[in-house]
Amino acid sequence: MKLRIAVTTVLCLGLVFGVSMLSHQTHAQGKRAALSGGPASMPEITVLNPMGTPPPIRLVPQAPRLDTLDGKTIYLINTGYIGTDRFMDETAKWFRANYPETSIVYRDNQSGAGLSSLSDALWAEIAEKGDAAIVGLGH
Amino acid sequence: MKKPAVPVVMHDFAAQQKEVAFNLGMPNFRIQYFRGPVWGKTNEQIRKQVMEGGNPITGRPVMQELVENLTRPLAAEERRTGEVKKDLGPGTYTGTPEELQKLFLEKRYTDFLPVELPTEEKVAEMLKSTSREPGEVLGRMNPGSEAGETWTYTVKTAAINAVMAGAAPEYFPVILALGSTGMTAVNVSDNGFMAGAVINGEIRDEIGLNYEEGAVGPYAHANTTIGRAWSLLSINGGNCGKVGTTYMGTIGNPMNLIGIIMAENEEKSPFRPLSVRRGFRKGENVVTLFMGWGILSAKNWAATVWGPNMNYPEIIKEIYGTQDGWLFGTCAVLSPPIANFVRDAGYDTVEKFTEWVTGRPPGAKPAVGGNLNSGIRNAGGTFTVIVTGGSNNNYFSMGGMVPSRSVQIDEWR
Numbered sequence: 336m337k338l339r340i341a342v343t344t345v346l347c348l349g350l351v352f353g354v355s356m357l358s359h360q361t362h363a364q365g366k367r368a369a370l371s372g373g374p375a376s377m378p379e380i381t382v383l384n385p386m387g388t389p390p391p392i393r394l395v396p397q398a399p400r401l402d403t404l405d406g407k408t409i410y411l412i413n414t415g416y417i418g419t420d421r422f423m424d425e426t427a428k429w430f431r432a433n434y435p436e437t438s439i440v441y442r443d444n445q446s447g448a449g450l451s452s453l454s455d456a457l458w459a460e461i462a463e464k465g466d467a468a469i470v471g472l473g474h
Numbered sequence: 475m476k477k478p479a480v481p482v483v484m485h486d487f488a489a490q491q492k493e494v495a496f497n498l499g500m501p502n503f504r505i506q507y508f509r510g511p512v513w514g515k516t517n518e519q520i521r522k523q524v525m526e527g528g529n530p531i532t533g534r535p536v537m538q539e540l541v542e543n544l545t546r547p548l549a550a551e552e553r554r555t556g557e558v559k560k561d562l563g564p565g566t567y568t569g570t571p572e573e574l575q576k577l578f579l580e581k582r583y584t585d586f587l588p589v590e591l592p593t594e595e596k597v598a599e600m601l602k603s604t605s606r607e608p609g610e611v612l613g614r615m616n617p618g619s620e621a622g623e624t625w626t627y628t629v630k631t632a633a634i635n636a637v638m639a640g641a642a643p644e645y646f647p648v649i650l651a652l653g654s655t656g657m658t659a660v661n662v663s664d665n666g667f668m669a670g671a672v673i674n675g676e677i678r679d680e681i682g683l684n685y686e687e688g689a690v691g692p693y694a695h696a697n698t699t700i701g702r703a704w705s706l707l708s709i710n711g712g713n714c715g716k717v718g719t720t721y722m723g724t725i726g727n728p729m730n731l732i733g734i735i736m737a738e739n740e741e742k743s744p745f746r747p748l749s750v751r752r753g754f755r756k757g758e759n760v761v762t763l764f765m766g767w768g769i770l771s772a773k774n775w776a777a778t779v780w781g782p783n784m785n786y787p788e789i790i791k792e793i794y795g796t797q798d799g800w801l802f803g804t805c806a807v808l809s810p811p812i813a814n815f816v817r818d819a820g821y822d823t824v825e826k827f828t829e830w831v832t833g834r835p836p837g838a839k840p841a842v843g844g845n846l847n848s849g850i851r852n853a854g855g856t857f858t859v860i861v862t863g864g865s866n867n868n869y870f871s872m873g874g875m876v877p878s879r880s881v882q883i884d885e886w887r
Contacts, residue, residue, distance in 0.1 A: 377570040382591045385583050385634045386562045387615070387627035387711035395499035396553040398478045401545050409544075418512035418520075425521045429537055461477060467544050468479040
C-alpha cells in the first residue's frame with residue numbers, strides 16, 4: 336500500500352445517519368488498498384486537500400405527526416413551479432374523495448418559484464390555522 | 475412552525491433533497507417522491523401517471539405514502555438533536571503522483587481532467603503572488619440556491635485549487651478577486667447556467683490574457699487556467715457541481731469547465747471599456763463577473779438582414795428583440811470590426827447604442843420582475859456590450875449573460 340493518509344480518525348457522524356451523499360467523501364483509510372498499484376520506483380509526494388469548510392449542522396427534530404386526518408386542516412402549497420397548480424388540484428380532489436372529514440386549503444405562491452419565496456405571512460397562517468402542510472417543491 | 479409538513483418532489487431529485495435535508499439538520503426528513511415532471515401534463519395525466527402511480531424509489535402508492543408521512547409516529551432518529559460535522563478527509567494525502575491523481579478523481583476534487591498536484595511547495599509559490607494571509611477567509615459560496623449549504627474557503631484553499639488548475643502564480647490575484655465574490659462558476663440550476671468574467675486594465679498584458687483571435691475560447695494559458703481555477707474552487711471550496719446533490723443541470727453546460735474568461739480588446743475598441751462604463755478609471759485592473767447561458771455565434775439566430783449588404787447594428791437589435799432576455803438579458807460580444815460598424819452607424823458610445831437597441835432612454839433601469847429561487851435577480855432585458863477578439867473577419871457572438879459585480883484585482887495582490 337503506497338498511499339499513506341495523514342491525519343484523520345474522526346468518524347463522520349453523517350455516515351451514522353446513513354447519508355449517501357457522503358459516499359464520495361469516503362474515509363481515507365478505506366481507500367489505501369484500492370489506490371496502490373503505481374510503479375514501485377515512483378517517489379511519493381504529499382499534497383493538500385483542496386476542500387473548503389462546510390458549516391456545522393445542528394439537528395432539528397421533526398414536528399410530531401397527526402394521529403388522524405379526520406377533522407384536521409391540511410394546507411396544499413403551490414410554490415410556483417409550472418404544473419404544480421394542476422398537481423395540487425388533483426391532490427385536493429383525492430383528499431376530498433378519500434378523507435371527507437379533512438379540510439383542504441389551497442394556497443398559491445404569487446411571488447416566484449421556490450420554497451424561499453413563500454411569505455412569512457403564509458407560514459404564520461399555516462401555523463395558526465393548519466394542522467399540516469403538503470408543499471409542492473417541483474417539478 | 476411545528477406542524478408536520480411533507481414536500482412532494484419528483485424522485486430524480488432524491489439525492490439532492492437528502493443533502494438539503496441533511497444540511498438543514500433533518501437527515502431523515504420525510505419527503506414524498508413521485509414520477510415527474512408534472513410540467514406539461516394534463517390533470518388527467520397527473521392523476522393517472524403521477525398520483526395513481528408508485529413512488530419510483532419505494533414502489534409504494536404515492537398518495538398512501540403521503541398520508542403515512544403525515545400520520546406515522548416519528549422514530550427516534552427523526553427526533554434527534556445535537557450537532558454533526560461532515561468528514562472532508564485528512565488535510566494532506568501522500569502517495570505516488572499516479573495514485574494521487576486517481577484519488578483526486580475518485581473524491582471528485584477534479585473536473586475529471588488530470589490536475590497539477592497541489593504540493594505544499596507549489597501552493598507556497600502561488601501564495602507569493604498575494605500579500606494576503608493564507609488563512610484569511612476569502613469567500614463563502616453555495617451552489618446558487620437554497621439547495622445547497624454555504625461553504626467557507628480561505629486564500630490558501632484558492633491557492634490549492636489554482637495550482638490544481640495549472641495557473642501561474644501571476645494569475646492568482648485575478649483568481650482571488652473572482653473567489654472573493656462568492657459567486658459560483660458552476661450554478662446548481664437545472665437550466666444549465668454558466669459563469670464568465672471580463673477583465674479590463676493593464677493586467678491583461680501583464681499576465682498574457684488573450685484578447686485577439688480566439689479571445690473567448692481556451693486559446694491562451696491565462697484565460698484557460700483562470701477559468702479552470704474558478705471552477706475548481708467552486709467544486710472544492712464551495713462544494714458545487716456535484717451531480718445529484720449540488721448540480722441539477724438537465725442538459726448541462728460545457729462552459730462550466732472553464733467558464734468564459736475574456737479580456738476586452740480595449741486598444742481596438744471604439745468604445746470605453748466595460749470597467750470604465752461601470753465607474754472604474756481606465757487602466758484600472760478590474761474583473762466583472764457574468765452569469766447566464768453563454769454565447770453563440772450571432773449567425774445562430776435568424777436575422778432578416780443577414781446577406782451581402784450587412785447592417786450589423788440592425789442584426790444586433792433584431793437578435794436582442796427575439797431573444798428571451800427576462801433572466802439574463804442579452805450580451806453582445808463584438809469583434810473590433812463589428813464594433814466599428816456600430817460606431818460608424820452613428821452610435822459612438824455603448825450608451826447610445828444601448829438606447830437604440832433596447833428602446834430605453836439612458837439611465838433607465840430595465841423592468842425587473844421576480845426574484846428567482848437561485849437568488850439571481852432577473853435581468854429584465856439588460857443589454858451588455860463587450861469588445862474583444864481579432865479583426866480577421868466580421869464575426870461576433872451573442873447570448874444570455876448578465877453582468878453582476880465588478881471587483882478591483884489589485885486589492886488581491
